[in-house]
Amino acid sequence: MKLITASILPKVIRKRPVDSFKGTYGKVALIGGNQNYGGAIIMSTLGTVSAGAGLTTTFTAPSNQSSLHAWIPEAMFADYQDQTLLQQLLPTMTVISLGSGLGTDQQALELIHTVFDLVTPHQTLLLDGSALTLIARDHLQLPSANIILTPHQMEWERLTGVKLAEQNPETNQRAYNQLAANQPHLIAVVKSAQTEVFTPTGAFQNTTGTPAQATGGMGDTLAGIVSGFAAQFADLDAAVLAAVYTHSAVADQLAQQQYVVLPHQISAALPRFMHEHQAE
Numbered sequence: 546m547k548l549i550t551a552s553i554l555p556k557v558i559r560k561r562p563v564d565s566f567k568g569t570y571g572k573v574a575l576i577g578g579n580q581n582y583g584g585a586i587i588m589s590t591l592g593t594v595s596a597g598a599g600l601t602t603t604f605t606a607p608s609n610q611s612s613l614h615a616w617i618p619e620a621m622f623a624d625y626q627d628q629t630l631l632q633q634l635l636p637t638m639t640v641i642s643l644g645s646g647l648g649t650d651q652q653a654l655e656l657i658h659t660v661f662d663l664v665t666p667h668q669t670l671l672l673d674g675s676a677l678t679l680i681a682r683d684h685l686q687l688p689s690a691n692i693i694l695t696p697h698q699m700e701w702e703r704l705t706g707v708k709l710a711e712q713n714p715e716t717n718q719r720a721y722n723q724l725a726a727n728q729p730h731l732i733a734v735v736k737s738a739q740t741e742v743f744t745p746t747g748a749f750q751n752t753t754g755t756p757a758q759a760t761g762g763m764g765d766t767l768a769g770i771v772s773g774f775a776a777q778f779a780d781l782d783a784a785v786l787a788a789v790y791t792h793s794a795v796a797d798q799l800a801q802q803q804y805v806v807l808p809h810q811i812s813a814a815l816p817r818f819m820h821e822h823q824a825e
């Protein structure tokens with residue numbers, strides 16, 4: 546297994562061309578955040594916008610609208626139950642992220658079906674949190690798209706059947722091979738204290754991260770950052786590796802002076818970190 550080190554950053558984070566505009570940096574739809582888990586999709590949104598995505602729309606429960614805008618006015622709000630809006634907007638997106646704080650009720654399941662029907666092969670679809678739990682529970686077939694899965698270890702167990710205690714680079718690779726077999730391009734980010742990333746071109750282990758990250762919303766934030774990187778940077782595998790590295794590298798920096806790192810603090814520190822690591 547190769548290691549994900551700082552050397553990934555200059556390959557991915559490039560100085561922005563002078564004549565670029567928001568359209569250059571991709572459109573992202575983040576779908577999730579039910580009445581109880583609004584914080585999850587707000588934290589994802591903070592990650593995506595702070596990572597530099599050009600335009601971000603957050604599809605969530607209407608009760609989350611004012612908190613979303615209080616936290617991050619740069620993001621647009623859409624009601625995730627509005628079928629017309631979903632059908633109008635999702636085809637225009639570079640990246641769709643589905644599942645952070647979505648919950649697992651019937652409404653959530655129907656939303657997954659809607660997104661799976663609408664997504665096209667040239668789009669990137671990130672699946673996180675509740676979406677992964679529902680896909681595993683109902684044996685849903687993944688649509689044809691560039692798929693990024695971001696399971697924690699229990700979600701990975703649900704998806705693949707590999708028990709948490711038996712998860713290691715070898716068993717995870719075998720499970721990844723099975724999942725990826727019928728997909729044009731699938732990336733699995735198996736999150737833990739030593740996150741492993743499986744791509745069609747290789748398997749990688751992250752070298753950053755701290756127990757100060759062990760708090761709710763940390764994975765929602767990662768899903769947002771990965772979406773922001775995937776929207777902007779052309780090489781999808783490298784973009785995901787750089788996002789995974791960056792999320793925890795920023796946490797490591799903050800943890801030098803903090804007992805716990807709050808997920809939104811990672812997003813707040815992201816623009817400066819990316820500035821420091823951009824290459825010509």
Ligand SMILES: NC(=O)C1=CN([C@@H]2O[C@H](COP(=O)(O)OP(=O)(O)OC[C@H]3O[C@@H](n4cnc5c(N)ncnc54)[C@H](O)[C@@H]3O)[C@@H](O)[C@H]2O)[C@@H](O)CC1
Nearest residue numbers: 582583584585644645646647648674675697698699761762
């Ligand atoms: N502020 C918010 O709105 C938050 C919403 N969240 C959302 O809540 C939904 C449910 O996600 P959860 O992950 O909380 O619940 P899950 O039920 O999916 O997974 C948690 C269960 O897995 C077990 N587990 C074992 N090993 C684990 C590991 N390495 N990492 C995580 N869990 C492990 C836990 O003990 C627990 O029983 C998701 O949609 C998620 O996005 C969470 O992200 C927490 C914060």
Ligand SMILES: Nc1ncnc2c1ncn2[C@@H]1O[C@H](COP(=O)(O)OP(=O)(O)O)[C@@H](O)[C@H]1O
Nearest residue numbers: 697736737738754755756759761762763764765
């Ligand atoms: N001890 C740890 N060391 C490093 N990273 C950790 C540690 N504990 C948790 N993390 C990171 O925090 C995130 C947790 O994701 P997840 O469980 O999905 O969070 P949530 O769903 O609450 O947002 C992952 O990116 C994981 O790698």
Ligand SMILES: [Mg+2]
Nearest residue numbers: 674697764765
């Ligand atoms: Mg999660």
